[in-house]
Amino acid sequence: MTPGSTPAACAALLRRDLTLAWRRRGDIALPVLYAVIVVTLFPFALGPEPQLLQRIAGGVVFVTVLLAMLLSLDGLFRPDIDDGSMEQLMLAPQPLALLVGMKILAHWLTAALPLVVVAPVLASMLHLPPPAIVVLVVALAVATPLLSLLGAVLVALAAGAKRSGMLLALMLLPLCVPVVIFAAGAVAAAQDGLPWIAPIAWLGAGLALAVVLAPLACAAALRIAMDT
């Protein structure tokens, strides 16, 4: 790869974000730890009946993963804006949307993938039957990138505001609702022995749309945020 070409730029940025995440491994462990703690607390609060836990398992794991992802979302663009790296990205001879897409990919790999990996363990703690666990992992594999992309757009929109955490949480809620409904719906259908592919397909359609549009929206929003 020649330096300065588009693949080289994407690789350089992806490697940078992954290296940075690896140097701060504790920050990656935090959302996972958070998810483990929350899911562990449910049986203590609700009682250990397997039927009850089985029925709520899918929903609990989804909401927990969603909230755990929220923890890391604010750090997606903020450090780059604060230390001047975002200016360097904007002046680079590469499409900003593509570079932003790489940042979102790095965010998904470091913040969401560990949660997807730990999700089967969490689900089996709540007595979710193995066939449903497979569906849960498939649903998470499609839903978490979608959440990363939607979240990135909102973070970029809120980047111009100084204290944007509150704003972010309020804006993200309505966008999360359909994702949670479809993802948890697929797991519930699998538990009842019904076909579960349709909700996953809907999530996949949403993901395909977001992969194309979200980086463009992020780039536009970041340009506006820097134009002050």
Add this chain to the structure above:
Amino acid sequence: MTSPSPLLEARALCFSRQDEPVFGPVDFALHGGEVALVEGDNGSGKTTLMRVLTGMLHAGEGEVLLDGAPFALDTMAGAVVFLGHHLGLKFDLSARENLAVSAGLYGVRAGTSITAVLGDVGLAGFEDEPVRRLSAGQKKRAALARLLLLPARVWLLDEPYANLDREGIALVNRLLRDHAARGGAALVTSHGAVTFAGDEPRRIRLHA
């Protein structure tokens, strides 16, 4: 050395923030091989002018031309490199890793390498130290190394002398002189008295 159309040109450039004029109108033309100093007191809009010239801030009036063509962030394709108050360095990465990212994004000037430019700015032996552990002056030098590495023809340097010792100031002057000799142009802001390597620089004054 002077090319037919200036490398960087500003025509009646004004910038207002909430109807409050920050600077301008500013007119200048910078040809290849020229270095100009932007002077002004604190708050006179030097940094704002730099950010307008990079295209990140939209000017209220007037236009900026690069190679005689109106420029936009999408089309100027790495012709401009900007060094601002925020150095754009990741403190958890080493100077070498930081430069590798810049090289990936912008490309590398022919005949240079990361090791060579780090030696050039006096960071030999500190290449693999996390930037966090470098002194303020060494961080600045790591950021200056980026100027040498990237193929950009126009340098926009916002207060490049801040935090540098006497030797560092001489280094910036040497970098600017070499850059001009290669046919590049540079715009430098400073609020202090500065002379580039002996000769009197072109001055662009901003009034608050």
